[in-house]
Amino acid sequence: MNNELSFSVVKSNTSIFAIWLVTISGMTGIWLGYGAWFLPKTPLNLLLGLALLYWNFPLKNVWPGMLIWSLVYITGMGVEMIGVNTGLLFGDYWYGENLGPKLANVPLLIGINWVVLTFITATIAKRFVSNPWIAPVCGAALMVALDFFIEPVASVFDYWHWNAGYAPLRNYIDWFVVAFVLQVLVKNYVPQAKYPLPLHHFATQVLFFVFFYLINK
Template structure:
């Protein structure tokens, strides 16, 4: 117990180094994706980047209770199932297909997509926990943050071989579905009182948003 507490304190004490590492890591990723000769190689590193970012956020999470773990598993599983149905039917987000950028797939759906949803829901709610808003506005704020993130991400996803819609433009139903799914998961987190106060989570959200914004200006 004492050892675990010491590790947690050590992680918190080295917060600045984790932030510096994330900045360097995503800067290197941006450079690699921006150079044609290395673009394909860095595309294949996308799942690793997502795993690493999630791991760092998890290190700064205060406490993994049984309830918290169950909620996280629910968000992962539910979002994966929704994505699985969506990509195979086109009924939820519109007609789209996943590329090779997100790694191993099951039934045309990357296994890591559920982790992506979990990370984004967690960090967006963590951002809102820094405000003094009432719970309803925090939930709505987190959902709109995720919607804004998706609007940005959709512009670069095809260039990163993540996914691509069959239509020339991203359908409105995709954004509606993203918002409603984000709202559902945020409500679950708030109702079950899952603690998303996390020192580094907003940093991860901000760095990722800047990363995709920079890629949008470079690749498109």
């Protein structure tokens, strides 16, 4: 039992170090003018984040867990396809090239991004909020708060672009609604995390986008 606990601590600390190393390296490289090299590697960063989360929090009930997280992926991709191709959700926008290959004009890794963000915010909310219905609200609010800082730099990084040149209010409203539905869907499938990897993962995202939000204002 002690060996298992020690290995869990090692996994957590190693993953936290890796997440911070990649984030700080990317921030520094882009800031120094090497964005053309770093930004196309964004898909690798997303996949690394997913892999580290799964390494630390493997599915206990494999088939129900796979079903739930597959639904998160499909929902994330689905709402983005509706948004990009019709403008009925989020607003009128289109994806650039730095998020990798696309299906129906949406990068395949956007679904992974929805999975990762839903997992880390739901885990953080569950850790700090005991009420099972308030926690999803808090998790969705964390997702929208992060999106607020992503939006102003998304076009600079050629992630996505708004036809109007900025994210409309409806983007944040729709984001909250979709995020809340996903938070409710996964609330029984996220761990009561003893180790702080999800918090660090979220913190690196906030730091990265707030930094570039401030220097691009």
